[in-house]
Amino acid sequence: MRWSNLFIPTLRDAPATAEAASHALLVKGGFIRQLHAGHYSLLPLGLRVHTKVANIVREEMDAMGAQEFLLPTMHPADVWKKSGRWDTMGEIMFRLTDRRDNELALGITHEEIFASVAGELSSYKELPQLWYHIQTKFRDEARPKSGLLRVREFAMKDSYSFDIDQNGLDAQFDAHAVAYARIFERLGLPAIPVEASSGAMGGNDSVEFMVPCAAGEDDVIVCPSCDYAGNVEKATSTLPLIEDEPTTTDPKKFPTPGVRTIAALTEIEGGAPADRQIKTMVMVIDDQVTLALVRGDHQLNLQKLTDATGAIDVRPATPEEAKASLGAMPGSLGAVGVTDIAIIADEALRGRTNMTTGANEDDWHLCGVNIGRDISVQEWADLREVAAGEACPECGSPLEMVRCVEAGHIFKLGTVYADAFDVAVADEKGQNQPVVMGSYGIGIGRNMATVAETHYDEDGLVWPVSVAPFEAVVTVLKLDEPTLAAAEAIYDGLRRKGVDVVLDDRDARAGIKFADAELIGIPYRVTVGPRSLADGEIELTNRATGETKKIATELLVDSLADTIDSQRRG
RNA sequence: CGGGAUGUGGCGCAGUUUGGCUAGCGCACCUGCUUUGGGAGCAGGGGGUCGGGAGUUCAAAUCUCCCCAUCCCGACCA
Numbered sequence: 001m002r003w004s005n006l007f008i009p010t011l012r013d014a015p016a017t018a019e020a021a022s023h024a025l026l027v028k029g030g031f032i033r034q035l036h037a038g039h040y041s042l043l044p045l046g047l048r049v050h051t052k053v054a055n056i057v058r059e060e061m062d063a064m065g066a067q068e069f070l071l072p073t074m075h076p077a078d079v080w081k082k083s084g085r086w087d088t089m090g091e092i093m094f095r096l097t098d099r100r101d102n103e104l105a106l107g108i109t110h111e112e113i114f115a116s117v118a119g120e121l122s123s124y125k126e127l128p129q130l131w132y133h134i135q136t137k138f139r140d141e142a143r144p145k146s147g148l149l150r151v152r153e154f155a156m157k158d159s160y161s162f163d164i165d166q167n168g169l170d171a172q173f174d175a176h177a178v179a180y181a182r183i184f185e186r187l188g189l190p191a192i193p194v195e196a197s198s199g200a201m202g203g204n205d206s207v208e209f210m211v212p213c214a215a216g217e218d219d220v221i222v223c224p225s226c227d228y229a230g231n232v233e234k235a236t237s238t239l240p241l242i243e244d245e246p247t248t249t250d251p252k253k254f255p256t257p258g259v260r261t262i263a264a265l266t267e268i269e270g271g272a273p274a275d276r277q278i279k280t281m282v283m284v285i286d287d288q289v290t291l292a293l294v295r296g297d298h299q300l301n302l303q304k305l306t307d308a309t310g311a312i313d314v315r316p317a318t319p320e321e322a323k324a325s326l327g328a329m330p331g332s333l334g335a336v337g338v339t340d341i342a343i344i345a346d347e348a349l350r351g352r353t354n355m356t357t358g359a360n361e362d363d364w365h366l367c368g369v370n371i372g373r374d375i376s377v378q379e380w381a382d383l384r385e386v387a388a389g390e391a392c393p394e395c396g397s398p399l400e401m402v403r404c405v406e407a408g409h410i411f412k413l414g415t416v417y418a419d420a421f422d423v424a425v426a427d428e429k430g431q432n433q434p435v436v437m438g439s440y441g442i443g444i445g446r447n448m449a450t451v452a453e454t455h456y457d458e459d460g461l462v463w464p465v466s467v468a469p470f471e472a473v474v475t476v477l478k479l480d481e482p483t484l485a486a487a488e489a490i491y492d493g494l495r496r497k498g499v500d501v502v503l504d505d506r507d508a509r510a511g512i513k514f515a516d517a518e519l520i521g522i523p524y525r526v527t528v529g530p531r532s533l534a535d536g537e538i539e540l541t542n543r544a545t546g547e548t549k550k551i552a553t554e555l556l557v558d559s560l561a562d563t564i565d566s567q568r569r570g
Numbered sequence: 571c572g573g574g575a576u577g578u579g580g581c582g583c584a585g586u587u588u589g590g591c592u593a594g595c596g597c598a599c600c601u602g603c604u605u606u607g608g609g610a611g612c613a614g615g616g617g618g619u620c621g622g623g624a625g626u627u628c629a630a631a632u633c634u635c636c637c638c639a640u641c642c643c644g645a646c647c648a
Binding site: 091 | 571608642
């Protein structure tokens with residue numbers, strides 16, 4: 001490749017609207033251009049990185065015996081209706097109709113489609129199977145953002161495992177965890193496997209691979225002492241025991257004029273500390289009003305509530321809805337004596353006595369509440385969000401909270417899709433058994449952006465060799481015959497050695513060539529100019545360290561090719 | 571969807587408050603000369619009708635109304 005023939009539109013200034021580092025650098029370096037919100041064109045440089053990321057994923061999938069497919073990305077509504085997700089997916093799914101008015105969808109994921117194909121499996125002898133493809137997904141995200149990190153159209157590797165039983169699934173799941181760890185290592189991403197909520201994918205067990213970085217959107221609880229880690233949507237912690245005074249009398253109403261918050265209730269005469277209060281939140285769960293109870297000093301986590309109730313849609317009630325349900329405005333709400341509304345309470349409230357909560361009458365609260373006696377809790381669940389500093393559930397050390405990008409997610413699906421699509425095989429006894437499925441996803445473009453997000457300095461990107469758009473650049477400083485001939489000899493030599501190298505033969509000043517090579521993050525730069533030719537030594541600059549060393553011309557090609565080869569697999 | 575902001579050549583911006591000459595600057599681009607190991611200098615040149623529509627006015631980038639798009643925060647999201 002000769003740079004003079006390439007389209008690499010680097011910019012002096014990144015667009016002002018690009019805020020995430022990866023977004024600004026990928027645009028500035030000429031890797032991507034935005035078409036509209038959430039849709040990006042990959043330019044030649046961007047496609048090179050994208051392809052390398054995809055190939056690393058592909059190699060690791062192939063290495064674990066997975067078979068590559070390519071399934072359509074436009075689907076008939078039928079398939080989605082079969083699993084029920086036509087209705088549950090809501091606005092995230094792009095929907096359209098064809099000329100005959102048939103309903104269609106653009107795939108947000110491919111469980112349904114792979115399950116359709118898997119209907120042809122008929123015997124346990126064919127299992128296990130592991131299938132994958134790298135295909136475009138469309139998701140009508142409410143808010144695309146941060147360049148390639150959250151988009152509406154993106155390539156994803158999704159794999160699907162099919163097993164005769166849970167043990168088989170567990171093995172495939174564990175194998176994926178290992179393969180994913182290897183993928184992230186090769187990408188240079190310090191991914192942390194964490195317990196996660198399965199959300200709309202269904203199934204029970206899931207692990208996310210999270211990469212700490214500022215542009216992330218997820219909060220992850222990690223233990224600095226042991227390997228415990230969990231998404232805040234799932235993580236738990238150990239709380240110190242609280243000794244309550246027993247209550248022998250009924251709850252007592254007391255006046256709390258103007259008190260509308262937990263904090264205010266701790267101040268007022270007759271009030272109580274936050275951990276002795278019950279916070280009553282009126283939620284609308286799939287159109288059903290429900291009370292969610294957590295301790296006064298705790299935060300309700302919406303995803304935990306969603307998971308606990310198996311709901312599709314959960315939202316806080318409006319103040320008007322709360323008033324209609326309980327007779328008071330938020331700030332004075334409570335669950336004592338409520339019997340006609342479902343009540344779900346956080347485990348941290350179990351067994352608590354002598355608590356304080358709203359009286360369902362503005363400006364009044366109740367004290368002396370014994371939860372077991374006074375509140376008809378229908379379901380206990382883990383609803384509260386863990387806060388940094390609480391004790392690790394495994395080792396007791398104070399937990400930390402880290403901002404992360406979700407780089408991959410693996411799910412144990414069970415038989416949800418097998419049941420919907422009648423994917424069953426005969427077992428040893430000739431009895432049909434539903435196939436146990438797992439699904440496993442890695443976003444290619446998001447991982448590319450995450451590598452950028454974690455590999456840059458003030459001069460631009462610093463790609464690892466494994467995904468760099470070029471592994472090396474031969475920068476020619478003078479376009480006269482001897483210099484160009486020397487540079488081309490090195491360039492040809494590196495190419496013959498299998499190095500992905502570009503020859504910067506542009507008629508431009510040295511400063512521009514150096515700055516561009518640094519901006520686009522090529523790991524190694526070979527600088528060929530009259531000065532070095534006269535010395536018989538060529539300069540080799542390492543992008544990551546900034547170090548330049550001189551190497552005898554005749555040794556350079558072999559030495560650099562070896563260096564790159566040793567780093568190529570990450 | 572709620573809140574905030576912004577739309578002026580490819581990129582970054584000024585001009586809008588207080589309507590008024592031919593819409594301006596830097597970068598990038600083209601030509602020439604000089605220069606040539608860290609984003610060159612000089613001279614010349616090309617490109618925008620100011621997000622879109624309607625309106626007010628002798629006159630609109632600038633004022634009014636409607637719409638659209640993009641970005642940020644939140645909600646939401648495998």
